[in-house]
Amino acid sequence: MLSLHPQVSVRPEPFGALLYHFGTRRLSFLKDRRLLDVVQRLDGSTSVEDALTAVPEKERPAFRRALSTLEETGMLA
Amino acid sequence: MKLVEHFKAGLDAPICLTWELTYACNLACLHCLSSSGRRDPRELSTAEAKAVIDELQRMQVFYVNIGGGEPTVRSDFWELVDYATAHQVGVKFSTNGVRIDAEVAARLAASDYVDVQVSLDGATAEVNDAVRGAGSYDMALRALGHLRDAGFRDAKISVVCTRHNIGQLDAFKALADSFGATLRLTRLRPSGRGADVWDDLHPLPHQQKELYDWLVAHGEDVLTGDSFFHLSAFGSSLPGLNLCGAGRVVCLIDPVGDVYACPFAIHDEFLAGNVRSPGGFASVWRDSELFATLREPQSGGACASCSFYDSCQGGCMAAKFFTGLPLDGPDPECVQGYGELALVGAGAAPKPSGDHSHRGGVRGGPVPVTIGTRPCVESPV
Numbered sequence: 502m503l504s505l506h507p508q509v510s511v512r513p514e515p516f517g518a519l520l521y522h523f524g525t526r527r528l529s530f531l532k533d534r535r536l537l538d539v540v541q542r543l544d545g546s547t548s549v550e551d552a553l554t555a556v557p558e559k560e561r562p563a564f565r566r567a568l569s570t571l572e573e574t575g576m577l578a
Numbered sequence: 579m580k581l582v583e584h585f586k587a588g589l590d591a592p593i594c595l596t597w598e599l600t601y602a603c604n605l606a607c608l609h610c611l612s613s614s615g616r617r618d619p620r621e622l623s624t625a626e627a628k629a630v631i632d633e634l635q636r637m638q639v640f641y642v643n644i645g646g647g648e649p650t651v652r653s654d655f656w657e658l659v660d661y662a663t664a665h666q667v668g669v670k671f672s673t674n675g676v677r678i679d680a681e682v683a684a685r686l687a688a689s690d691y692v693d694v695q696v697s698l699d700g701a702t703a704e705v706n707d708a709v710r711g712a713g714s715y716d717m718a719l720r721a722l723g724h725l726r727d728a729g730f731r732d733a734k735i736s737v738v739c740t741r742h743n744i745g746q747l748d749a750f751k752a753l754a755d756s757f758g759a760t761l762r763l764t765r766l767r768p769s770g771r772g773a774d775v776w777d778d779l780h781p782l783p784h785q786q787k788e789l790y791d792w793l794v795a796h797g798e799d800v801l802t803g804d805s806f807f808h809l810s811a812f813g814s815s816l817p818g819l820n821l822c823g824a825g826r827v828v829c830l831i832d833p834v835g836d837v838y839a840c841p842f843a844i845h846d847e848f849l850a851g852n853v854r855s856p857g858g859f860a861s862v863w864r865d866s867e868l869f870a871t872l873r874e875p876q877s878g879g880a881c882a883s884c885s886f887y888d889s890c891q892g893g894c895m896a897a898k899f900f901t902g903l904p905l906d907g908p909d910p911e912c913v914q915g916y917g918e919l920a921l922v923g924a925g926a927a928p929k930p931s932g933d934h935s936h937r938g939g940v941r942g943g944p945v946p947v948t949i950g951t952r953p954c955v956e957s958p959v
Contacts, residue, residue: 508690510666512591512638516584519593521640523668523691528593528640532581 503568504544506578513537520576529576536567543577585819585827588873591637592863593827596841599627599655600647600833601934604676606943607699607710609738609779612832612844613770614647615936620834624654626854630831631662633859641668641693645841647833647934650677656685663691672697672736674714675721683721683728695734695762696721701749705742709779712942722757733759734801738766741778744785747792751800762801763793765808767842768900768910771935773927776901786913787812808893808909811886821891825850825872829863837862839872842896846931879906886914893917902927 505511512519517531518540531537539552546552549568553561571577602617603610622630634642642662649655650673662669670693678686678694686692696718700706703715718735725733735754737743743750747763754761768776781789790809793800793816804818819827824840831837835853838844850869851862863869881892892898893909901910902924908916936943 510638510640512640514584514589516579516581519640521668523640526641526668526670526693530581 502543502547503549503572503577505540506576509576511537511540520571522574522576525575527574527576529571529574531567536564539564539568540571540577582819582821585823586821586873586875588826588869590864591639591860592829593640594643594823595634595639595641595829595831596643596645597630597831598645598647598833598841599649599658600652602651603646603648603674604651604940605648605674605711605714606936606940607714607771608775608944609699609709609740609766609770609772610935611767611770611772611842612645612647613930613933613935615940616934617647618834618934622833622835622853624657626835627654627658628661630835630853630859631658631665631667633853634662634667635665637860637863639667641670643841644669644671646672648674648676659692663689669693670695670734673721674710675718678721678724680724680728683724683730686725687728687730693732693734694725694730695736696725696759697736697738698750698753699738699740700743701746701753705746707944708742709740709944711940711944722759726757726759731758733757734762735759736762736764739763739781739789740766741781741785744781744789747789751796760799760801762803763789763806764803765805765894765897767894767896768927769842769896770844770930773900773930780911783913783915786911790816790913805894808890808897808911809913810889811913815889820889822893822895824848824895825866825869829869831859837866839868840896842894843899844930844932845899845928847899847928848896849931877906879904880920881906881908881916884908884914884916900927 508524509520509522517533518537520529542552556564598612601614603614606615649671659669668691672695675696698718699709706715737750751761766780790812798817806816807820810816810820828840830841837850839848850866853859878887881887895905897909898905903920908920910917
């Protein structure tokens, strides 16, 4: 199950959050507070869809794309 | 609000924090931003430095860029690096390589939280040593060799781009590749001793274009610390944040704990406070009047009517300040040529606030070909 990589640190910001991966030294920006909520819910959820329940149906594709980008860059593992 | 607007208005903690740990240095580079050489006796103690790290951890500053001077000459350098990484503050440090022997390289290779930047300002000893001093090229390459042999992954070779090394960009890239390192190019600034050599070293207009084209061609494979956003006015934006982050997402802590708006602006005009004052670094970052001013919307001034303003944002505040230009006008290296025009009518460049240079220079130190006199610019009217 997908969740935040153990080497990733999260700093909440008014616009969303900053993510920093200490292993790859990459910085990422989450441009929506709700995306941060979803990312934090991944840990403890049984699936990505489970973590997305609070997100309106029509916005979920955008959230799924954001999550897969985070996976590709190693922020989620 | 767009992300970039959030950055302009300032965040609760910096993203990119530079910390010059000491003004002491074994070298005497002609263009040193911090006019380093001699240690300042008021330097932060080990305990004070650790208190700053505690604060950075609380503020969730993910990493610090440690520099100097030559930071590794501080006797507690490794202790502070270990303390930072044990407190979730990653360390990237810049060095001329003087202390990177096989043993240190092995130790660095064992940590995931430490990144090393070795400074090199020429792809050949001839070009490098003219700026950084005799033997400094060999010293840097020796350090890079130790890092490679120890299995340290992805060291950085950090280059300040000058008139004499722009023609060596491919050679720098090949050198970095041969060490399994990543090339990092940054902009020369007229700060510190850099003011004395600016007129002789800053890239010529045709070299700016050469540099821009090279950066566009190499994209994300080369790091720049986002320092070339003034070149974005040539066309498409370069990767990274195209804005001045001074006091907004960037700042500098100097060896005595003074907090400045950015690493290139060590001057009383850009001094926001000191980490030793009540409230520490967090209160300087959040409450300083200077930073509040820098976080206000900027007008663009003389640049506002230029069609390229959206790309370059008027360029670098420090470059303008130290060449005597108004902060709300063009960068001295404006690629549209407005900087050169502005310089004709510019006032005198400000005097530096502090000088820590070795008195009488260092053995083998670089000797400027022309002594640092800037032309007397007076209005003909």
